[in-house]
Amino acid sequence: MVTAPRVFNEVLLEVRRISLSFGGVKALTDISFDIRKGEIRAIIGPNGAGKTSMLNVINGFYHPQEGEVIFKGETRRAMRPHKAAKQGIARTFQNVALFKGMSTLDNIMTGRLLKMRSNVLLQALYWGPNEREEIEHRAFCEEIIDFLEIQAIRKTPVGKLPYGLQKRVELARALAMEPELLLLDEPMAGMNVEEKEDMSRFILDVNDHFGTTIALIEHDMGVVMDLSDRVVVLDYGRKLADGTPDEVRSNQEVVDAYLGVAH
Numbered sequence: 001m002v003t004a005p006r007v008f009n010e011v012l013l014e015v016r017r018i019s020l021s022f023g024g025v026k027a028l029t030d031i032s033f034d035i036r037k038g039e040i041r042a043i044i045g046p047n048g049a050g051k052t053s054m055l056n057v058i059n060g061f062y063h064p065q066e067g068e069v070i071f072k073g074e075t076r077r078a079m080r081p082h083k084a085a086k087q088g089i090a091r092t093f094q095n096v097a098l099f100k101g102m103s104t105l106d107n108i109m110t111g112r113l114l115k116m117r118s119n120v121l122l123q124a125l126y127w128g129p130n131e132r133e134e135i136e137h138r139a140f141c142e143e144i145i146d147f148l149e150i151q152a153i154r155k156t157p158v159g160k161l162p163y164g165l166q167k168r169v170e171l172a173r174a175l176a177m178e179p180e181l182l183l184l185d186e187p188m189a190g191m192n193v194e195e196k197e198d199m200s201r202f203i204l205d206v207n208d209h210f211g212t213t214i215a216l217i218e219h220d221m222g223v224v225m226d227l228s229d230r231v232v233v234l235d236y237g238r239k240l241a242d243g244t245p246d247e248v249r250s251n252q253e254v255v256d257a258y259l260g261v262a263h
């Protein structure tokens with residue numbers, strides 16, 4: 001059965017005419033595209049095309065020399081990552097970035113810190129009226145743990161977990177922030193087929209259940225074409241194409257630059 005493409009009209013985030021360079025290296029040149037509320041948006045392209053740089057611009061880690069980022073209608077000036085996070089943008093990294101000695105639950109709780117009212121972590125965790133707040137935060141984390149089916153490892157130090165599960169814990173931590181926009185940098189990298197299938201299912205479930213808008217970088221074209229509503233293709237820091245998976249797949253320039261070669 002062929003399912004009709006999902007249609008999304010409301011723009012959640014727009015990047016407009018972004019150029020970013022490092023010394024003489026032009027990582028991004030005049031890139032514009034949008035991410036619409038509720039969609040799964042993929043960013044693809046060969047190694048060094050500028051995909052991770054683009055995510056870093058979106059979450060405020062890199063500040064482009066030219067162009068602007070507009071999130072929920074507001075043009076952003078030189079924003080820091082923690083501010084982007086507070087505004088509702090969360091991300092995971094190409095190489096898992098968790099606290100390896102801490103348990104799954106505690107790692108997920110760190111994703112919750114931004115939501116805590118108290119300034120002092122210890123107060124938020126243990127004392128007085130903050131105790132109720134902490135219980136609520138824990139309950140939310142437990143809900144995510146159930147959702148991502150990682151109950152069995154909630155007490156395990158994440159450094160002891162296989163890579164595929166660490167990636168899932170990282171996703172859980174990002175979800176603990178209750179983001180409106182979730183950025184995933186190669187969520188399936190280093191995974192076997194079964195782990196990729198699991199992760200694909202969880203990404204679709206997160207999008208469906210929480211209504212989270214998702215932008216992801218991924219090299220596995222099967223996964224990209226199955227998951228995404230729309231795909232933007234970068235090549236040497238420039239935008240090569242932008243459209244539905246079918247449009248991108250049949251674009252000759254994309255085939256020549258990227259899809260024609262093995263990944």
Ligand SMILES: Nc1ncnc2c1ncn2[C@@H]1O[C@H](COP(=O)(O)OP(=O)(O)OP(=O)(O)O)[C@@H](O)[C@H]1O
Nearest residue numbers: 022025026027045046047048049050051052053054
């Ligand atoms: N912090 C940095 N300092 C200097 N150059 C950088 C920096 N970050 C990225 N670059 C350069 O910008 C270009 C784009 O890199 P980027 O990591 O964004 O590509 P990518 O498409 O994510 O690649 P990959 O698929 O290999 O992860 C590359 O030439 C890279 O060397």
